[in-house]
Amino acid sequence: RSCRPRMMRLLTHNMLxxxxxxxxxxxxxxxxxxxxxxxxxxFNPDFIVRMLPRLDWPALVQTANSIGRPEIPAIPATVPExxxxxxxxxxxxxTLLLEVHIKEGEMECPESHKVFPIRNGIPNMxxxxxxx
Amino acid sequence: xxxxxxxxxxLIIFSSTYPEFRLPELQAVAATLxxxxxxxxxSYSDSNPFLVVDAENDETMRRLLSRTVLxxxxxxxxxxxxxxxxCISAAQADAERLAPYFGSDTLTFKFDFESFNRxxxxxxxxxxxxxxxxxxxxxxxxxxxPDELFVLCEDYEGFPIPTEPxxxxxxxxxAKGQRDLAxxxxxxxxxxxxxxxxxxxxAFIMANQAKIMPGSxxxxxxxxxxxxxxSCAHFGAYVLGSDIDYQTVHGVGKTSRAxxxxxxxxxxxxxxxxxxxxxxxxxxxxxxxxxxxxxxWCPRPCFDAIVxxxxxxxxxxxxxITTPSSKPIVVGDLDSxxxxxxxxxxxxxxxxxxxLDFAAQQLILGGRLVFWLPTIRDEYTDAQLPHHECLRLLAxxxxxxRGKLARRLLTYEKxxxxxxxxxxxxxxxxxxxxTKVFRYDKPx
Numbered sequence: 266r267s268c269r270p271r272m273m274r275l276l277t278h279n280m281l282x283x284x285x286x287x288x289x290x291x292x293x294x295x296x297x298x299x300x301x302x303x304x305x306x307x308f309n310p311d312f313i314v315r316m317l318p319r320l321d322w323p324a325l326v327q328t329a330n331s332i333g334r335p336e337i338p339a340i341p342a343t344v345p346e347x348x349x350x351x352x353x354x355x356x357x358x359x360t361l362l363l364e365v366h367i368k369e370g371e372m373e374c375p376e377s378h379k380v381f382p383i384r385n386g387i388p389n390m391x392x393x394x395x396x397x
Numbered sequence: 398x399x400x401x402x403x404x405x406x407x408l409i410i411f412s413s414t415y416p417e418f419r420l421p422e423l424q425a426v427a428a429t430l431x432x433x434x435x436x437x438x439x440s441y442s443d444s445n446p447f448l449v450v451d452a453e454n455d456e457t458m459r460r461l462l463s464r465t466v467l468x469x470x471x472x473x474x475x476x477x478x479x480x481x482x483x484c485i486s487a488a489q490a491d492a493e494r495l496a497p498y499f500g501s502d503t504l505t506f507k508f509d510f511e512s513f514n515r516x517x518x519x520x521x522x523x524x525x526x527x528x529x530x531x532x533x534x535x536x537x538x539x540x541x542x543p544d545e546l547f548v549l550c551e552d553y554e555g556f557p558i559p560t561e562p563x564x565x566x567x568x569x570x571x572a573k574g575q576r577d578l579a580x581x582x583x584x585x586x587x588x589x590x591x592x593x594x595x596x597x598x599x600a601f602i603m604a605n606q607a608k609i610m611p612g613s614x615x616x617x618x619x620x621x622x623x624x625x626x627x628s629c630a631h632f633g634a635y636v637l638g639s640d641i642d643y644q645t646v647h648g649v650g651k652t653s654r655a656x657x658x659x660x661x662x663x664x665x666x667x668x669x670x671x672x673x674x675x676x677x678x679x680x681x682x683x684x685x686x687x688x689x690x691x692x693x694w695c696p697r698p699c700f701d702a703i704v705x706x707x708x709x710x711x712x713x714x715x716x717x718i719t720t721p722s723s724k725p726i727v728v729g730d731l732d733s734x735x736x737x738x739x740x741x742x743x744x745x746x747x748x749x750x751x752x753l754d755f756a757a758q759q760l761i762l763g764g765r766l767v768f769w770l771p772t773i774r775d776e777y778t779d780a781q782l783p784h785h786e787c788l789r790l791l792a793x794x795x796x797x798x799r800g801k802l803a804r805r806l807l808t809y810e811k812x813x814x815x816x817x818x819x820x821x822x823x824x825x826x827x828x829x830x831x832t833k834v835f836r837y838d839k840p841x
Binding site: 271272273274276277279280281282283284292306307309311312315316319321363381384385386387388389390391392397 | 611612614637639641643647672678679681686687688691692693694696697699761
């Protein structure tokens with residue numbers, strides 16, 4: 266298995282929000298993808314199961330649909346019953362959360378329209394003084 | 398001390414490094430692995446490497462030692478006494494219990510001699526061998542790869558050094574601790590190091606304090622060169638980092654390595670290449686450029702642990718974002734068009750107050766916050782410790798730095814759900830003490 270650099274994942278995107286001063290609805294950040302790579306990551310079903318209750322699933326579905334690339338696996342609109350015994354679902358969630366790497370792109374605050382760039386796989390979440 | 402039913406007695410020998418961290422690490426690992434471990438705290442002192450503990454069986458001890466970096470080895474305690482003679486007679490008196498080790502003709506064994514605070518010379522070794530002859534050991538001596546490794550440990554603690562040991566232990570090796578990890582993760586061989594990279598041994602102690610388990614989600618909000626995250630990832634955590642320093646996160650700019658022939662970071666001087674170096678790339682979820690004074694994480698519990706070494710101005714000044722300057726900071730080779738807001742010194746007390754608030758909000762219930770607090774040795778009191786209603790302090794160990802300076806490794810556990818209505822800012826009283834001594838570096 267090749268050891269290629271790790272970039273921003275949708276798991277991280279799901280946990281980030283706009284923190285621009287005064288913004289009420291800064292979540293989820295609108296993700297615009299420039300360059301996307303799919304890199305294999307060891308499948309750890311226990312980790313995915315652990316993460317499910319910590320995710321905002323509707324936001325993940327919305328973001329996955331908005332990317333509109335063939336590399337994005339299909340996931341159900343809601344987390345199925347007993348996900349821990351549903352390997353097909355866990356593999357799709359694994360690919361979406363951990364194997365899809367955003368190399369170049371940006372995230373936009375849905376309310377203030379502040380843009381957070383993603384360069385070389387690393388988002389820049391810094392604000393200017395007047396925004397914070 | 399009577400032995401509880403179903404338990405066995407073991408001798409733990411600690412390494413000589415970081416004595417004040419030994420018991421907290423052992424207790425944290427026992428809690429992480431949900432292992433029953435009992436001992437008499439009165440029987441232990443940091444000036445002595447021996448601790449007698451009771452645990453269920455050898456497997457329990459092997460699991461514990463698969464995680465501890467401050468334990469040299471664990472031995473089943475076969476006999477002990479306040480002198481060599483009493484230890485030997487205790488072994489003779491307990492022949493029935495020791496029959497599996499000393500009564501078998503086919504078992505191969507080897508003896509090691511360990512002594513604390515006094516060298517065990519040739520004369521003493523001869524005396525020890527002679528004393529051991531009084532125990533009827535039926536097996537065969539084998540120097541290479543014996544079935545059992547027995548140890549006779551003598552404790553000469555005290556000043557002046559006593560002529561006779563005041564504790565003698567006879568043990569059977571069960572497991573060795575993880576002392577080798579400090580070598581595997583040696584900073585000299587690491588692709589990327591920063592000015593304030595953590596000693597690997599301490600980084601592993603921190604991971605143990607943080608109760609890292611396979612599948613834990615861990616954040617370091619002052620990630621620097623990620624020196625705290627390699628140990629967490631090694632124990633199976635998935636790790637994220639953030640830092641206000643764009644160049645460090647991207648692995649560009651000035652190198653912290655001397656004698657590389659270049660003043661700039663090389664192609665492998667970044668955290669991704671370092672996770673790859675250790676085969677931990679699948680556990681590295683990525684890094685962000687972000688300001689921990691204004692966190693960009695959704696305000697919901699998501700992390701199992703926050704493990705960090707906040708900057709406090711001795712080697713790396715704390716910074717936060719301030720008014721854009723007329724002269725923007727421009728970063729060279731990567732993307733020269735990018736504008737960087739200026740950063741300023743981040744108030745010492747605010748760093749810790751913000752960190753506790755952040756942890757109270759972002760940790761799952763039972764999750765842990767582990768970080769260093771700088772202190773002045775003469776002036777330290779427990780009242781200086783930052784406090785938050787949702788977090789309970791579990792461990793507090795001091796490491797002396799130069800002069801009057803020290804730092805304390807603090808371990809907190811989240812014990813109550815965070816309610817933004819009732820839980821305002823964390824209370825901290827550290828500010829006054831520290832602004833006197835700690836220098837704030839002006840940002841470059």
